[in-house]
Structure formats: structure tokens, C-alpha cells
Amino acid sequence: MSKLADALANLDEDEVRRLVREKIDAGVDPMAIVVECRKGMDIVGERYKSKDYFLSELIISGEMFKEAMAVVEPMLKAGMQSEPISKMVLATAKGDIHNIGKDIVGTLLTAAGFEVHDLGIDVAPGIIVEKLVETGAPILGMSGLLTPSFESMKETVEAVEAAGLRGRVKVIVGGGIVTERVGKYVGADAFTNDASEGVDICRRFAKEAK
């Protein structure tokens, strides 16, 4: 494992900042720095699965990844970005304005190599369908913290169906009170209230879409 991946996995903010700067100054390919940071995030994910890390470590590493990318990304020349694992559309369902869970998952998905189109909070079904059409994304992730979001998620899945996209779009729903019952009720392909598991499910969906 590289020192940078190791420092990120160990949540050592100062060391990550130092190593990123050192590599940039030494003329290291910025894309290689991105790859090392992603490797660090993968290790964080493994430690989370083995229960050595908690949601807090996912949050801290996500913030560290974002900070590193803010330095590295401007140096990536056009066309240097790696091919994303998959595109996906992310939103908090209509009638719900909570964003914390969605934002954490969005950061982790980006770090895992997804091209995330985050539509924000309180997003109407029509807007979600439009974005799925525009991007061709094969995955839709919807978040909700309150029970009224269940109806909105259901309406959105129905709208995706009505637009003829359901055959190519997998739907995952999540949030504090989302359960298996809710997943079935809204017509989703998967549910979770675990951010890291959500990333794994999206990885599986991306593989299936190829």
C-alpha cells in the first residue's frame, strides 16, 4: 500500500496534505494521486465492514478525500479523468428536505469512482426522470428521513416506469427509517440505511448494467 493510501486510511489529515503536495511538486501524474486516494478510501470501506471503523470514519475520510481532490482535480487535464464506474442520479425525494445521509453517500460514491448527479433535496419525480434520460444513468438512489417520502419514492419509481426507463434503471432507496418493507412498497430494487453497503450495492448494479 502506498504511503498516501495508508495515511488516508489512517485518517491522518496532515500527512495526506503533505504527501499530496509533495507528489504534485515532484510532478507525479495527478491521476495517480487520485487512484492512491481511492485506494485509501477502499481500505476505509473494508475497515468499516469489519467494524473497526464506524460512520464517523466514513465521514472523516470523505472530507479528507474531498479536500485532496480540490487540490488535485484542477491539475487533471481535460480527458485525463478516468472512466467512471457508472453514472448515477441521487436525490432526496419530494416532500423531504433532509440531506445529511444523501450527502455522505454521495461523497462515498464519488470517491468510489461514480459520476454522481446529485439533484439535491425535495426533488419531484419529473425532474429525476429528466435527469435519468439526460445522463443515461443506469442507477437511481433516493433518500428520505420521513414517512411522507415513501409516497414520493413510490411515485418516482412509477414515473421511471411510465417513462419506459425501468428496464435499464436500478433503484436503491435509503434513509434512517427505510426498511425492507419500505423498499418493497416503493418498488425499489434494493434498500439500505448503511452508507457503505449502499456503495457496494451500486457497484453491483453498475456491473450488472455493463
Place this chain on the structure above:
Amino acid sequence: MIKETMTSKERVEAAINLERYDRVPVAPLMDVMFPSRYKGMTVAHGISHWKEGFQAIVDIFDEVGGWDAMILPGYSLALTPRVASGVTAALGSGDYRFPGQDPGVSEYSQPQYVERERLTVEDYDEIINLGWSGFAEKHRERFTFFSPDQIIAWTQRQTEHYTRERETWDARGIPSLCGAIVQSPLMFLSTKRSLTAFTMDLHRIPDKVEAAMDAMVDGFIEGAIEAAGLTGIPGVFLVLERGGGFYYPLRIFERFEFPYMKKMTEAFAAEGLLTVMHFDQDWTLNLPYLRELPRKMCVVELDSTTDIFKAKEILGDHMCIAGDVPASLSSIGTPEEMEAYCRKLIDIVGKDTGFILSSGCTVPADAKFENFKAMIDTAKSYLPAN
């Protein structure tokens, strides 16, 4: 229906004191949202019209033939008549988006909390120096545009309403369990700094966060004790979510949450006050620690994400457990599913004593009446299997 040999008050007290009851008591965590909708009002109307909103709760109580206790007597706030107390409440309520008033929140929805950094990382130093009350008074204008006189008048009005809510239930023979509402320092700081910023604070400046918590906790305790005295209900509703195993490893809980929970519950118990610990999210990992809290002076109230059966195993001989009908079961389940869920709780968690059947968190605004009634009826009609 089961032949009852106890009053509601006796039944609830038996559950809390871990003594045998004639049946499992039932006490939903009820606010104005579901009753307003059910009575044909918008939630927006119910929230902003105290008399009508509170009456909707009373009407629904009468319509289902009653239940055994109000965990909180209604939906007013129990506040001490001080500027700091009003500012603290405003700092929470100021970040709510209200039904019918704010974008994204329909008039039938519940208020929704928008979490953002209301406190800055620089504020820790001043909190450490001034304590929370001193800080809140000094920076009042950052958090509310009301004058000190207006704030105090508002806190007094809230407490008057709270007391009248309690009296309404007293007249029906129904105990209200909590006369004050307070958060742990961790919960308070996490929601006012925002989850991500606060998590980074714990990572970057743990000593400073701890010092701020030390400076805050006594004020929180004193305020809660005083509010409980004013409302005349010997209990405190302690709101907890962020410090548990869903978010943080035990080393964080052990340093930044548990010592304050312990200090608060012990201080309340010393004053004869019960603590109802309102646990949102999954605290299964943290349950063994709760055995160190005052025995029979706490209720652990769960929302269905903590393993309630594990809670019974670990805490059954130490404190009463309340919960944990999932919000989704109330809103999109069926009465048959509700009955089956409640029967299982009664069989396992409710056997003999130490359990209050309740909603996991508040009854959601879009709960179905028939599901809600099924929860109440099951408690009244179903005895645990032998």
C-alpha cells in the same frame, strides 16, 4: 379485553419500577401532527393553533378509548423563564422548516430540521469561558431577532401551555412522564455544528470539544430540573441520537457521551426525576453501559433501529424499556401487521414487567388511524404467551 386490576398510573409506575402489571401499558409518543391530519386539519394549522391542535390529541385519545400515559403531555415546550433558555430553544426551532410556510414542506408534512453550522468552531472557546447560558445570552442576536422581554414572555407562555396540557391528562387519570426536555451536550453540539463539522471537531480538536461539554452540562442539568419543577412533572425527556454506535466507536461514546448521560441521569435521579432517554438510531452496541445509570429511574425509549430484544436481555432487570413500533409500520403497514408486531413485543419484551408499548419516535403525521388503533387495542387485549 383484559380484565384490568390497575389504574393507568399504577400500571405505568409498575412498568418503571419493574414490578408486575396487569397488562402492558401503552403510551405513544404523541405530538400534534397525526391528530391534526386525522381530524381534518393541516399539520400547519394544528401546530400554529395550540388549542385546536392540542384538542385534536385529546379527541384521538377519547376516540380510541384512551391509553395509559403521555410521555410528553403535548407539544408545547417546557422552558425556564430566562433569555438563555429561550435562545437555546430558538437555536433548535430556528432551523426547522414549517409546513405550509417553507419550500419543500407541504402543509400536511411535519416540521423538518435543516442542519447547518449555527455554531462555529471558534465558538467553543467562548462556550468554555462563559458556559452555555452566558454564551447564549451574549450572542442572542445571532440566533433570534426577538428582544429579551419577548423571549421571556414566550418561554412563560410555552410553560403555561405545557402545564395546562399536563392538567388535562391529570383529569383523565393519565400520568405525563416528562416535565422537561433536554439534549445531551453531544447531541446539542452535533446538531448545531452539523454532523460532519462536529465529527471533524471530534477528530481535530477533541480536548476543546470536551472542555465545552464540561462547561455546558451543569447548565443543561439545572435548566431541566427547574423546568420540571415549573411544569410539575417529575421527569426529564433526554434526547439522544448522535452519540451511539450507529455513528461513533465506543471510544468516542465513552469520552464524549456516556459521562454526560451518567452525570445528567444521576443528577435527575437525585432530585427524584425519572429520565426518559429518547434514543433515535441504533444504540445496540451501547446498551451494556446503561446498566451503570440509576436503576428504575430511567426509561430507555427505542425507535426500532436498536435491537429491543437485546435491550430486554441486557437491561430487563435494570430499567424499563419503551418502544418501538417502526414509523413505516404505522404509515404503510396494515392493522394485522401492527397487531403481530405488538404481540411479539408484548410476548418477549413485555413479559411480567418493565415495558411500555409505544411508537418508535413520534407517531408519524401520515400514520393510518386503523394501524394506530391496532397498537392501542393490542396492548389492552393481548396477554403475553406463557
